[in-house]
Amino acid sequence: MDETRSEGMAPPSVELAVPGADEIVINMGPQHPSTHGVLRVKLRLDGERIDGSECIIGYLHRGVEKIAEHRSYQQFAPYVDRMDYVAAVSNGLGYCEAVEKLLGAEAPPRARVVRTILTELQRIASHLLWLGTHALDIGALTPIFYCLREREEILKIFEKYCGARLTTHAFRIGGLQYETYDGFEHDVKRFCDDFGTKVDEYEQLLTGNRIWVGRCKGVGVLTAKQAIALGVTGPPLRASGVKWDLRKAMPYAAYDRYDFIIPTGTNGDTYDRYLVRMEEMRQSRRICLQAVENIPTGPIMAKVGKVLKPPPGEVYHSIEAPKGEIGYYVVSDGTTQPYRVRVRPPSFINLQAFDTMVRGHLVADVVAIIGTLDIVLGEVDR
Amino acid sequence: MQAVLQFLNANMWPLIDALVIVGVFPLMAGYVVLLERKVMADMQARLGPMRVGPHGLLQPLADALKLMIKEDIIPESADRIIFWMAPVLSVTAGMLAFAAIPIGPGFLIANMNVGLLFILAVSSMGIFGIVLGGWASNSHYSLLGALRSSAQLVSYEVAVGMAMVSGLLLAGTLSMKDIVAAQAEKGMWFAFVAPVGFVIYLIGSVAETNRAPFDLPEAESELVAGYMTEYSGFRWALYFLAEYSNMIVVASVATTLFLGGWMRPFASVHAFDFLDFVPVLFMLGVTGYCLYRIPKQTGWDQKFILAIFAGICFVIAAALGMVFAPPLAFLKVPVLGAFWFIAKVMGYVYVFLWVRFTFPRYRFDQLMRLGWHFLIPLSIVNVMGVATALVLHRQAGWSSWVAFPVLLVVTILLAFWLVRAGERRDQQAARSAA
Amino acid sequence: MVKRFRDRFGEAVREAWLDRKQSILVVDAAKLRAVCEFARDSEKFDMLVDLTAVDWPKREKRFEVVLQLYSFAKNERLRVKAQVADGEPVPSVIFVWPAAGWLERECFDMFGIRFDGHPGLKRILLPDEWQGHPLRKDYDILQQDEAWVRENMGIESGQ
Numbered sequence: 001m002d003e004t005r006s007e008g009m010a011p012p013s014v015e016l017a018v019p020g021a022d023e024i025v026i027n028m029g030p031q032h033p034s035t036h037g038v039l040r041v042k043l044r045l046d047g048e049r050i051d052g053s054e055c056i057i058g059y060l061h062r063g064v065e066k067i068a069e070h071r072s073y074q075q076f077a078p079y080v081d082r083m084d085y086v087a088a089v090s091n092g093l094g095y096c097e098a099v100e101k102l103l104g105a106e107a108p109p110r111a112r113v114v115r116t117i118l119t120e121l122q123r124i125a126s127h128l129l130w131l132g133t134h135a136l137d138i139g140a141l142t143p144i145f146y147c148l149r150e151r152e153e154i155l156k157i158f159e160k161y162c163g164a165r166l167t168t169h170a171f172r173i174g175g176l177q178y179e180t181y182d183g184f185e186h187d188v189k190r191f192c193d194d195f196g197t198k199v200d201e202y203e204q205l206l207t208g209n210r211i212w213v214g215r216c217k218g219v220g221v222l223t224a225k226q227a228i229a230l231g232v233t234g235p236p237l238r239a240s241g242v243k244w245d246l247r248k249a250m251p252y253a254a255y256d257r258y259d260f261i262i263p264t265g266t267n268g269d270t271y272d273r274y275l276v277r278m279e280e281m282r283q284s285r286r287i288c289l290q291a292v293e294n295i296p297t298g299p300i301m302a303k304v305g306k307v308l309k310p311p312p313g314e315v316y317h318s319i320e321a322p323k324g325e326i327g328y329y330v331v332s333d334g335t336t337q338p339y340r341v342r343v344r345p346p347s348f349i350n351l352q353a354f355d356t357m358v359r360g361h362l363v364a365d366v367v368a369i370i371g372t373l374d375i376v377l378g379e380v381d382r
Numbered sequence: 383m384q385a386v387l388q389f390l391n392a393n394m395w396p397l398i399d400a401l402v403i404v405g406v407f408p409l410m411a412g413y414v415v416l417l418e419r420k421v422m423a424d425m426q427a428r429l430g431p432m433r434v435g436p437h438g439l440l441q442p443l444a445d446a447l448k449l450m451i452k453e454d455i456i457p458e459s460a461d462r463i464i465f466w467m468a469p470v471l472s473v474t475a476g477m478l479a480f481a482a483i484p485i486g487p488g489f490l491i492a493n494m495n496v497g498l499l500f501i502l503a504v505s506s507m508g509i510f511g512i513v514l515g516g517w518a519s520n521s522h523y524s525l526l527g528a529l530r531s532s533a534q535l536v537s538y539e540v541a542v543g544m545a546m547v548s549g550l551l552l553a554g555t556l557s558m559k560d561i562v563a564a565q566a567e568k569g570m571w572f573a574f575v576a577p578v579g580f581v582i583y584l585i586g587s588v589a590e591t592n593r594a595p596f597d598l599p600e601a602e603s604e605l606v607a608g609y610m611t612e613y614s615g616f617r618w619a620l621y622f623l624a625e626y627s628n629m630i631v632v633a634s635v636a637t638t639l640f641l642g643g644w645m646r647p648f649a650s651v652h653a654f655d656f657l658d659f660v661p662v663l664f665m666l667g668v669t670g671y672c673l674y675r676i677p678k679q680t681g682w683d684q685k686f687i688l689a690i691f692a693g694i695c696f697v698i699a700a701a702l703g704m705v706f707a708p709p710l711a712f713l714k715v716p717v718l719g720a721f722w723f724i725a726k727v728m729g730y731v732y733v734f735l736w737v738r739f740t741f742p743r744y745r746f747d748q749l750m751r752l753g754w755h756f757l758i759p760l761s762i763v764n765v766m767g768v769a770t771a772l773v774l775h776r777q778a779g780w781s782s783w784v785a786f787p788v789l790l791v792v793t794i795l796l797a798f799w800l801v802r803a804g805e806r807r808d809q810q811a812a813r814s815a816a
Numbered sequence: 817m818v819k820r821f822r823d824r825f826g827e828a829v830r831e832a833w834l835d836r837k838q839s840i841l842v843v844d845a846a847k848l849r850a851v852c853e854f855a856r857d858s859e860k861f862d863m864l865v866d867l868t869a870v871d872w873p874k875r876e877k878r879f880e881v882v883l884q885l886y887s888f889a890k891n892e893r894l895r896v897k898a899q900v901a902d903g904e905p906v907p908s909v910i911f912v913w914p915a916a917g918w919l920e921r922e923c924f925d926m927f928g929i930r931f932d933g934h935p936g937l938k939r940i941l942l943p944d945e946w947q948g949h950p951l952r953k954d955y956d957i958l959q960q961d962e963a964w965v966r967e968n969m970g971i972e973s974g975q
Contacts, residue, residue, distance in 0.1 A: 048747075057940065058939075058941040058942055061942065066950055066951055066955075104836070138742040138743060139594060139598075139742040139743025140740075140742035140743075141422070141594075141738070141739050142425050142739045142740065144426075145427055146426075149427055205740070206742075209741065209742065211595055211741050214744070214748050215742060215745060215748075228862050228888070229913055229914050229915065230913075230914050231863055231864050231865065231913065231915030232915075233865075242888070244888060250891070313836060314835060315835070315836050315838065316838060316893070316895060325865070327866055327884065329866065329868065329882065331870055339870070340871075342866070342870075344865060344866040348922075349918070362745065364598065382941075
């Protein structure tokens, strides 16, 4: 049968081909300081060049989608935080909005704006952690401490708001449970004011640095065509030149009110992904500053009732999480428990591009490429 | 017995110097480790070791004790003799180099007229320790790491050696003592006369000691774990000690060759004689700061240790101050010189630490490319430039204020050209590979 | 747009409707790949966003393979579904969008749906030797646990 290949691009190889005479297969085991979780990577090497790779995942599979079928809609909400545990608030936003769509409800304006602020703060926090660990993998020992110091401020705001720093369960289906605390606007504004200079400091430390550029430019190139064909979303897609962000294309929460740009790159290499994420941090700060000026008053919870029984049907709703597009496909059969919840994990699909990106590079680039994809194994495996 | 006493009598000063140096330098290496941790913490917005002794001052002793009582693990299939010997070789090479380092005009163990060559040769022996350690571990990742490390060291030896040659041309002698004397005579540290040589030496010495940004062979987050992986406990401590001793040796050589050795800044300008008081005042300042911090320590044991430390600093300050008394004036240059020497070595080491925590790591091929394509051509040009400037100065009678700056400009221009040529070559390679 | 699909594929397009403002198209499983190629080439749905399945054990064709497609040019989403019975293979769309590689493997892992033409269909999230397909509605985790304990530890589970 004639097979039409998509623009001459071969599908990613599933299994590592048997090594040739001069090749060896080495294993970066599940426990490794730089694989950001339990990821196993098998590399087929010719000398120091990588000819092929295979990612073996599933070490953190917890059966979240199966659990969803045995919990009520509200009971399942804390579980979604645990997937991308670095950016729990975005996961929660996606899920709550998906179920709200299923119910036909809409969160009130005040809730939407507060949700936007918290999600953008979470985006900054997630990118800060990414920057720290990525720099650490490449050898710069200092940025991680500065990044964690800023992230600490954001986590303090989360703790004051909902009691938890990491797995926040900040939003409820229909809006928010907690009113913003006294001083919320002040804290957010103070953080954003400080953060502007800090981002510039990080840029100064890394962006022009010859060694950093040498380690990142040209490493892990993903062209726009490859990225779209592989389903890559988020900063990697934007760094490859595709100007697309769900916050502008299909606005959700309160994003249509605010003014921000979408940074894109040109080459789709590690350096561009770095620049895109740095600029995204700045844009998130901009959104927060605009939002916090003008939080509308009013109720924080829509009238959805205590027991949620959405009419039968299905919905797919996705948002722009820090890692990419996180989507929720929720199927309801009319009972209080969802019939099927499918989470479209950005890290899982971005990780698929790893094989394409790593071929032809040296072993020392593997950690740089894993870092630049910004994967969280909790989301890859669910 | 008579022969022994005679020997001791004849070689009294070198023996005393040897005891002091062998006793003090390992301790200094240990405290350099603490210094590194404190400087690292400071750059990373945190405090560093604080608990073991006030402000972590007893940390090196605690670490040494811990490493000594740790279980000695030897991999089953490792070659026992070589496994034992490799770290010993590294440490010996590092320590032996201390023999020729002059801390003061009379303050050195062996006054050889080929002192610099001796140091260069002996510290190159340390590479054996690395390769044998990697091989004896019987793990092919360790061996690969060791081979990479030794390849890096050997490559940068060339550039470092050439940089040293440019300094030697200015000094005219290999004897460490006479090199410093030559700088005193010239009235200017060689770092200012041949700055390119100094910078090449700086970069090369960072690579020589396997320090970041050239520490890929021993970095933890890389795949190949490095030659030290199978070593634990005291053996690992020996390797670690060897690395820090190497740092001090390399810093000492740089200080002697480029930074004026034991001379104080502006040694030949008598208007600056007040700088002679700086050592005493500095040590008194340190003592005063320690005394100031004593009440803020928690617990009487911390206070006690800090008081002892303050006492030691005061004794040093007194020793430094005593030389101003007329009967001891002949000791002025050696004693104050020792202070300046150690201060310069510490400054150089601080630059090492600073660089480590600022820059990311070079990938191995980029590292080798930097050494071979950039540093070696630049150092060759530097040597030729210094030689030319010297000829122009001595033979053609050009003033040294003209000859050397001209050389500097020419070398810098060439450096830029080399860098641009390298980038052009990289672009071409990328284009042909794409 | 549905009209264009119907024109091209006729009978293969079973149903088409909007649920909560999202377009859904149900097609025959056998024609799935052809429909996808048409969607990608003519209708400009260039990204496969997600590929999954839902288990409706009471239906005759119990599995519903669901593909979410997105078009950058039109800023539109489309959901394509195909219904398959247990054991019936589905043509793989990996050569239409390489993104399907791991997504189809996950579908196979969780539901046991085989994809014809996939170069290496093996389990992705669960260990290779796992028995059963967890996301099926009749999957019994307790039974798995008891079987494993009995086999590996020689005792009764007691759960």
